[in-house]
Amino acid sequence: MINYLRHMAVFTKVVDEQSFRAAAKSLGLAPSRVSETISDLEKFLGVTLFYRTTRKLSLTTEGSKFYEHAAQVTRHAEAGINELNATSQKPAGSLKVSLPAFLTHSTITNAIVEFAKLYPEVSLSLFYTDQVMDIVKEGLDLSIRVGWPKDSSMMSRKLGESKRMLVAGKQYAKQFAQVQHPTDLKDADWVRFQMRNNTIDFTSKAGEAVSISEHSRISANSAEALLNLALQNLGLTILPEHAIKSHLETGELVQILPQWDLKPLGYYAIWPDQSRRENLTLMLVRFIAGRSE
Missing domain, CATH: 3.40.190.290 (D-Maltodextrin-Binding Protein; domain 2)
Incomplete structure (x- = not known):
């Protein structure tokens, strides 16, 4: 089992990125290596984890069940790493963040830029779109939203208001x-x-x-x-x-x-209650809030 922990991490990344190639790029591996890792994991488990077509990659029923557990293992491992990073004052890891497109030029984006410069070991994938992205489905660590949040299942922090x-x-x-x-x-x-x-x-x-x-x-x-x-x-x-x-x-x-x-627009940081990168996410939220107030 312990020999397949790395396989589980790669599998989780493929699901989050919804692509073998994107996962390979994020992990710094060759796409062929990621594909081999998933095949080895499927052989070990004795099940097929993905439906593979030329256009789409989707989870099988077994893959969906396994992802719930694999993601939890990965989340706890990353939380431990992030906690150590926080205490060592050298944050490292990756965050996937969505923002409204009209915030491309804003104090919030400027705060993220400053954060990226201060912590070069943190990788940021930023998605600027005026469409509301599903945090769980898209594997987001953080979503900046405007309006007044209604989803009580998520954690949130108000960043400010705009006339x-x-x-x-x-x-x-x-x-x-x-x-x-x-x-x-x-x-x-x-x-x-x-x-x-x-x-x-x-x-x-x-x-x-x-x-x-x-x-x-x-x-x-x-x-x-x-x-x-x-x-x-x-x-x-x-x-x-x-x-x-x-x-x-x-x-x-x-x-x-x-x-x-x-009525003014409220700007909110929204993230999952059990974030896979909780400490790093909170660090970014607090940093943005401090620059936006």
Whole structure:
């Protein structure tokens, strides 16, 4: 059994990376060596662990059952290594992190850059996407998310908030120069973010709360796309302040109803309750939080 602990670690990496080649690259091994290791493990166990096709790699029923145990063994081993690394002040290991694409240029990304420079023995795989990635399914160690988390099965820490603003391109904004109330926008064209519902809550400086529904014929799944579409005067849209600050300064974008506030975006670090790299994950979370506060 003890002779196959390395095989289990390689197997876990293949599952996490969903590819023999990607696992080989992560482990610094030749793809043929990874394939041989999995074949040896299957021979030892007497079962087939993967369905292999030219396009897809998926676990068999036996493979799924075995992964639960192999991942736990690997997780505990990595936790022990990370704990020793933490006490020696020389963190080492790898972390797989997802972030919204619009945070490519942000204080959070800057904090990750600083972390990478301080700890050169830590490898970071960063996935920038406005689609919400499944932390468990994708084998993520950490996910940075915006909004207000609802999944109580995960650990979380608030990193900060960002003001949201209702904006439009300078040409389209001209027709709203005199509007004073959200209900005056009932005939407006909107460019909607697909991961958000179409109800928008406004609060006036005096405390009046108003909800309206946006009517959009154009929607997008990317904040960067929303920005580009708004700049081309296709309609009103809502974007975080940090992403549009320069365009507001140049006048390319104009804030609509500046006397009304929108609920800010919350930025959260989300990670599994039993992270395979718990200490290293927590170290990165605390580091980001310290730079974001």
